[in-house]
Amino acid sequence: MPVLTHPSPHFKTALDLGRPPTIKELFPHSQALIVSGKYIDRAMNAKGRAMTIAANGRNFFVLQGALMAAQRANAAIIIEIARSEGGTGAYCAVNLWNIARQVDAICNQKKITVPVAIHADHFGIKSMADMEQAEIEIPTLFDAGITSIAIDASHMPDDQNLMANLSLAHLIPPWAGLETEVGEIKGKLGLSTAQEALFLIQGLNAHDIFPNWIALNNGTTHGIEASGSGIDVALTGEIHTALKPYNVSGAQHGTSGNSSEKLKAIAKETRTTKANVATALQMISWGVEVNDYGNAILDDDNQFIKKRGEGTSQKVWEEMLAFAQKNNLTGGNFKKLNLPFENKLMAQPREIRERMAKGVETFVYDLLTNVFNAGDTAELVLEDILRAKSCDPGPQGERIEDPAQWTREKIMEKAASIESDKGPEGDFDD
Incomplete structure (x- = not known):
C-alpha cells in the first residue's frame, strides 16, 4: 500500500483519533481519513458561508474524480450513494455496501x-410497513463503512415521518452524521414550510436527537432540471432562520440544473453545508456535454451530445445508446445505464478511464473552490479532531423541547394542526 503524505504534522494523529471504530476494523492499515x-x-460551519459537495458516486470514475478534486482544493468532502441508486434494488454497481471499500482504495x-x-x-x-426491513438493513450499512445517513421518511405524513425517525434513531451510532428530510423533492410542487420543518426538528430535539442536516423541498428536482425555476433561495433562508435555535444545517438536494450563481447564493445566504450532485457528475464522466447548470445539452433531435475526445470511448457510448433505445431509456432514465455498463467502462484502456475521472475532477474542483467556498476546509476537520480527541465531536445542538410535549399522542395532535401542501403522489426517487 502506498505511503500517503500530508502537509500537516498532525495528520497521523488525526488518522488515529478521527476514524470511527467500524472504519478502523474494516481498514486497519489504511491511510485514508x-x-x-x-x-x-x-x-463548513467553522469556515462560514461554505458548503461541500456530496458527490453521488454512481460509477467508479465519479468516485475517483470527486476525491481527486477535493485533494486539489484541500476540501473536506462527502461521497454518497442513495438507497434508490445503490440499495437492494440498485441501478448502480457502486452500492451502499461497497462504496466505502472503493473510496478507501482510491484514497490509498x-x-x-x-x-x-x-x-x-x-x-x-x-x-410504516418499511420499518421492519429498515431495522435489519441500517446496521449493515455501518458495518460496511457508512459514516453518515439520511433517514428519509418525507413520503409519509408529518407525524409518521417524525415517528419513523424516532424509531430508527437507536440504530445509528452516536458518532455518525445524521440527515433528516421534510417534503419530497418535487420541484415547485409541495414546497416545504417552516412549520413542517420545525415540527420535525423540535420533535427530534425533545428526544435528544440532533440531526446535522435537514433536507427540504425548496423548489428543485432530482435528475435533469427541466422547469428552469430551481432552488428557492429565499424560502430556504426563511426555513433555516426558523430552525436556527436548533443548530441544524441544510442539505441541498438536486443541485444539477441550478446555476452557479444560485448555488453561490445558497452557500452565502442560507445555513446549507451539504450540496448533493448526482446527474451532472454521471453525465460528465461519460463525456456528455453539460452547461453551467450541470444539465446535459441536447442537439436538434433532443439527443445527448457526446464530446469528442472526452469521457467514454465512442464505441462504448454507441453501445450505451443502443441499449437505451432498446430498453426505452430517455432523459433522466439514462441513469439506468450505470449498472449494466460499469464493467464495460472499467474494461476500457487506461487513457480513457483517466479522462473520464479527469472530467469529473475538473467540474468538482470548480464547484468546491469557486462556487461552494469549500477550499481549505480539510484543515478545519483536522483541527476539530485534535480538539475532540475522538471520532465523535459530539452533538451540534442541545435539548430545548420538553419530552412530555412530544409523546406519540401529542405528536399526532400537533401534526393535525399543520397546514401544508404535500404535492402530487408519485415516484420522485432518483
Missing part, C-alpha cells in the same frame, strides 16, 4: 488525504 459526517458539517492509491465522509443518502421509508 474517513470520518463521521458530523466533522464535515462542522468544518491516489494519496488522497482530505477528510471524507461516506453517506447513505435518501434511506427511504415510504410507509
Whole structure:
C-alpha cells in the first residue's frame, strides 16, 4: 500500500483519533481519513458561508474524480450513494455496501488525504410497513463503512415521518452524521414550510436527537432540471432562520440544473453545508456535454451530445445508446445505464478511464473552490479532531423541547394542526 503524505504534522494523529471504530476494523492499515459526517458539517460551519459537495458516486470514475478534486482544493468532502441508486434494488454497481471499500482504495492509491465522509443518502421509508426491513438493513450499512445517513421518511405524513425517525434513531451510532428530510423533492410542487420543518426538528430535539442536516423541498428536482425555476433561495433562508435555535444545517438536494450563481447564493445566504450532485457528475464522466447548470445539452433531435475526445470511448457510448433505445431509456432514465455498463467502462484502456475521472475532477474542483467556498476546509476537520480527541465531536445542538410535549399522542395532535401542501403522489426517487 502506498505511503500517503500530508502537509500537516498532525495528520497521523488525526488518522488515529478521527476514524470511527467500524472504519478502523474494516481498514486497519489504511491511510485514508474517513470520518463521521458530523466533522464535515462542522468544518463548513467553522469556515462560514461554505458548503461541500456530496458527490453521488454512481460509477467508479465519479468516485475517483470527486476525491481527486477535493485533494486539489484541500476540501473536506462527502461521497454518497442513495438507497434508490445503490440499495437492494440498485441501478448502480457502486452500492451502499461497497462504496466505502472503493473510496478507501482510491484514497490509498491516489494519496488522497482530505477528510471524507461516506453517506447513505435518501434511506427511504415510504410507509410504516418499511420499518421492519429498515431495522435489519441500517446496521449493515455501518458495518460496511457508512459514516453518515439520511433517514428519509418525507413520503409519509408529518407525524409518521417524525415517528419513523424516532424509531430508527437507536440504530445509528452516536458518532455518525445524521440527515433528516421534510417534503419530497418535487420541484415547485409541495414546497416545504417552516412549520413542517420545525415540527420535525423540535420533535427530534425533545428526544435528544440532533440531526446535522435537514433536507427540504425548496423548489428543485432530482435528475435533469427541466422547469428552469430551481432552488428557492429565499424560502430556504426563511426555513433555516426558523430552525436556527436548533443548530441544524441544510442539505441541498438536486443541485444539477441550478446555476452557479444560485448555488453561490445558497452557500452565502442560507445555513446549507451539504450540496448533493448526482446527474451532472454521471453525465460528465461519460463525456456528455453539460452547461453551467450541470444539465446535459441536447442537439436538434433532443439527443445527448457526446464530446469528442472526452469521457467514454465512442464505441462504448454507441453501445450505451443502443441499449437505451432498446430498453426505452430517455432523459433522466439514462441513469439506468450505470449498472449494466460499469464493467464495460472499467474494461476500457487506461487513457480513457483517466479522462473520464479527469472530467469529473475538473467540474468538482470548480464547484468546491469557486462556487461552494469549500477550499481549505480539510484543515478545519483536522483541527476539530485534535480538539475532540475522538471520532465523535459530539452533538451540534442541545435539548430545548420538553419530552412530555412530544409523546406519540401529542405528536399526532400537533401534526393535525399543520397546514401544508404535500404535492402530487408519485415516484420522485432518483
